[in-house]
Every structure is written in structure tokens, then in C-alpha cells.
Amino acid sequence: MSVALFTLGGTIAMVGDGRLTGAELTAAVPGLAELGHAVEIQDVEKVSSANLTMAKMLEVVDAASKAVAAGATGVVVTQGTDSLEETAFLVDQVWPHPQPFVLTGAMRNPTLAGPDGPANIVAACRVACSPAARDLGALVVFKEEIHAARWVRKTHSTSTATFVSPNVGPIGHVVEDQVRILARPVRLDGVQGSAEPADLDANQVALYSMTMDDDGLLLKNLAETHRGLVVAGFGVGHVPEKLAPVLGELAAAMPVVLTSRTGAGSIVRNTYTSAGSEIDLLQRGLIDGGFLDPYKARVLLRLLLATDDDITAAFAQYQ
Incomplete structure (x- = not known):
């Protein structure tokens, strides 16, 4: 079993004028080796989240579906945070599988003291391979909090605690490497057709x-x-x-x-x-x-x- 990790650039991978590859990004993440699941990386496109499009995200969903069909136990996408609440909701509308689809990123890039990317990646991977997170659709994992895509919002321009769900709060947490789901919202009907x-x-x-x-x-x-x-x-x-x-x-x-x-x-x-x-x-x-x-x-x-x-x-x- 494996976790399919798709990288889309953003602050989490930003180093000066360049961007880290998925392999470079995960090399700095402690705890992945103890995950119990291989992490299979696909570098999609190095682009800021302000330049992401719905069409591009639907391409990622299609690639993620193929990864699940090939045996992946869950999916993680890393991207910039500016449009993450929108991309997560888009994914939630079209993701047909019980396997978790988890989005994460970072507010502090790898060149800064205390970058939050590594912790967010390992937490997201833990959620992606957790049986407890199945049938919840798209999720956003940040600061070891698990948020449902339909409620989560970015609420602060610089804080690492920017992602919150104002109406309900997080539906779960990652505690001592364990995924704890506290509430299981009913999964709503998504969009049925295919958008070209x-x-x-x-x-x-x-x-x-x-x-x-x-x-x-x-x-x-x-x-x-x-x-x-x-x-x-x-x-x-x-x-x-x-x-x-x-x-x-x-x-x-x-x-x-x-x-x-x-x-x-x-x-x-x-x-x-x-x-x-x-x-x-x-x-x-x-x-x-x-x-x-x-x-x-x-x-x-x-x-x-x-x-x-x-x-x-x-x-x-x-x-």
C-alpha cells in the first residue's frame, strides 16, 4: 500500500527563485520512513496557487483516481495556500472514492526558521493512509488539524494557524502520530457530470x-x-x-x-x-x-x- 503524493509548488516548496521537487521536499520530512506506507511522488507543476486553475485541479483529480485504482490507500496534494480552500472544495465535489484526498501546504518556506511544511506533510500522509479518514471526501490538514473541505477557510495572511472552519471547527486531529476523527459529517452529493x-x-x-x-x-x-x-x-x-x-x-x-x-x-x-x-x-x-x-x-x-x-x-x- 502507498500514499500518492502530488506536488504543485507554492510556499511549501519555495527556495529563493526556485522550487523543490517532491523528492527534495520529502527528504526534509522526519517520520515518513515510519509511516508504514511508501510515498509515491508525482511532481505535477511548479506554480503558485494564485495561478492554479480549475482545469489543472481536475487533471490532478484524474491522476489521483488512477493512483487509487493502482492501489494507493490515499492521496496527498501539496500546493500554495492562497487558493487551497477553493481547490479543496473543488476536489470534494468530484472525488468519487472512499480513499482520503488530503491537501496541505505551508505558510513558512523551507529557508525560514521553523518551516511548517515538513510537519504538515507527515500529518497529511498519516491522514491519507488512515482507515478512520475514509469516506470523508477532500480534507485539509494543517497544524495537525483535520478540516472538511466544505467548511475550511484561510483566515490570516501570514499565521501558520490560518486554516480554520469557522462554523464547526476541525473534524479531527493528528495526536502522537495517531489520526483521531472526532466528527464524521455526512458526505453530500457532488457534481455528477464531467467538466471539460x-x-x-x-x-x-x-x-x-x-x-x-x-x-x-x-x-x-x-x-x-x-x-x-x-x-x-x-x-x-x-x-x-x-x-x-x-x-x-x-x-x-x-x-x-x-x-x-x-x-x-x-x-x-x-x-x-x-x-x-x-x-x-x-x-x-x-x-x-x-x-x-x-x-x-x-x-x-x-x-x-x-x-x-x-x-x-x-x-x-x-x-
């Missing part, structure tokens, strides 16, 4: 975050350039009154998902009635994004558009 790069390119989704005294000019003609929109509303799902009819018109032309910009909690459905409130917006045809944050909602909507899956049913799972 051309389909993704043809189904761009915009993300619009509301701000005080918002003029809404960036929403003008949006239906001509995008196939969907995610709105990061104030609080429980509110927008300025003057933008409510604009969003209603957009919702008549394409799917518009309503989320909260706050970073935790759900939008509500039946509390406020004024123009621009959640009741008003949902009556105008916007889709309830539930507990999904705007970034994950955008990933899901774009996948659904690219695969022609049922958008309403998919988002209903997060309400």
Missing part, C-alpha cells in the same frame, strides 16, 4: 461583494460576459435597495447565488422583508447559498454550469 476545460471556459462565474454605498456599476452588462453570478451580500444576505432590481434582472438571465460576505454563518430566508433583504432577493429569483461562503459558491456554480447539473438541488444541500 472548454466547458469551464464557456461558463465563467462572477463574484460580486457588496460594499457600503455601492454604485453597482460593475454589474452592468454582466450577463453578456458571464454565465452566472455569486453575490457576497451584507450580513445575512442583504444588498442596497437600489441594487435589488438589478440583481433581479440578472437572476432572470442567469443563475445568481446569494451568500454572505461575513466569513461564517448562513444567509437567512424569512427574517427581513425590506427591499434588498433576503426575502426580497429570493423572491426576485436569487438562489439561496446557505452556509457556503462566496468563494466556494462560485466554484460550485461554475462546475454545475459546466456539467449541466441541477443547480437548485446542489445548493439546497448547503442550506
Whole structure:
């Protein structure tokens, strides 16, 4: 049995102007030899996470599926942290196997004192080969905490404790080299269809975050350039009154998902009635994004558009 390790660059592998290979990266990780499973490395692409694409991550998922079919007990992907919460959620939507798919990275590169990459790699590998972590979909392992992909967020620009799950906390921990799963969330239905790069390119989704005294000019003609929109509303799902009819018109032309910009909690459905409130917006045809944050909602909507899956049913799972 083995762990399939895919490397995508990022801070965890950054040394000056260069990037460490997977072999170089794992050579600095104490404890891998005692893992009890071989680590089979595939260097995918040395790219910052800001330059990762959905198409590239779907390629990694396909390669990971082949590794599992060949006998891998689990998968680990190392990448930059900037988009890790989004890539993890993307993987969670399309990963069909019971074997764990674990993503990790680092906030301190190998040239700095106290780099966190080695500890994160060995913890991620332990989770990937643990029977306790099966059937949990995609996971993020950081600082020996185990987070479900649908809840985890990057919450600090520099801290090594940046990854948290605001609504629920971690679902497990790695303690004294043992994987302890404390909660087993029900695995939701993922995206059923297969998204091709051309389909993704043809189904761009915009993300619009509301701000005080918002003029809404960036929403003008949006239906001509995008196939969907995610709105990061104030609080429980509110927008300025003057933008409510604009969003209603957009919702008549394409799917518009309503989320909260706050970073935790759900939008509500039946509390406020004024123009621009959640009741008003949902009556105008916007889709309830539930507990999904705007970034994950955008990933899901774009996948659904690219695969022609049922958008309403998919988002209903997060309400």
C-alpha cells in the first residue's frame, strides 16, 4: 500500500527563485520512513496557487483516481495556500472514492526558521493512509488539524494557524502520530457530470461583494460576459435597495447565488422583508447559498454550469 503524493509548488516548496521537487521536499520530512506506507511522488507543476486553475485541479483529480485504482490507500496534494480552500472544495465535489484526498501546504518556506511544511506533510500522509479518514471526501490538514473541505477557510495572511472552519471547527486531529476523527459529517452529493476545460471556459462565474454605498456599476452588462453570478451580500444576505432590481434582472438571465460576505454563518430566508433583504432577493429569483461562503459558491456554480447539473438541488444541500 502507498500514499500518492502530488506536488504543485507554492510556499511549501519555495527556495529563493526556485522550487523543490517532491523528492527534495520529502527528504526534509522526519517520520515518513515510519509511516508504514511508501510515498509515491508525482511532481505535477511548479506554480503558485494564485495561478492554479480549475482545469489543472481536475487533471490532478484524474491522476489521483488512477493512483487509487493502482492501489494507493490515499492521496496527498501539496500546493500554495492562497487558493487551497477553493481547490479543496473543488476536489470534494468530484472525488468519487472512499480513499482520503488530503491537501496541505505551508505558510513558512523551507529557508525560514521553523518551516511548517515538513510537519504538515507527515500529518497529511498519516491522514491519507488512515482507515478512520475514509469516506470523508477532500480534507485539509494543517497544524495537525483535520478540516472538511466544505467548511475550511484561510483566515490570516501570514499565521501558520490560518486554516480554520469557522462554523464547526476541525473534524479531527493528528495526536502522537495517531489520526483521531472526532466528527464524521455526512458526505453530500457532488457534481455528477464531467467538466471539460472548454466547458469551464464557456461558463465563467462572477463574484460580486457588496460594499457600503455601492454604485453597482460593475454589474452592468454582466450577463453578456458571464454565465452566472455569486453575490457576497451584507450580513445575512442583504444588498442596497437600489441594487435589488438589478440583481433581479440578472437572476432572470442567469443563475445568481446569494451568500454572505461575513466569513461564517448562513444567509437567512424569512427574517427581513425590506427591499434588498433576503426575502426580497429570493423572491426576485436569487438562489439561496446557505452556509457556503462566496468563494466556494462560485466554484460550485461554475462546475454545475459546466456539467449541466441541477443547480437548485446542489445548493439546497448547503442550506
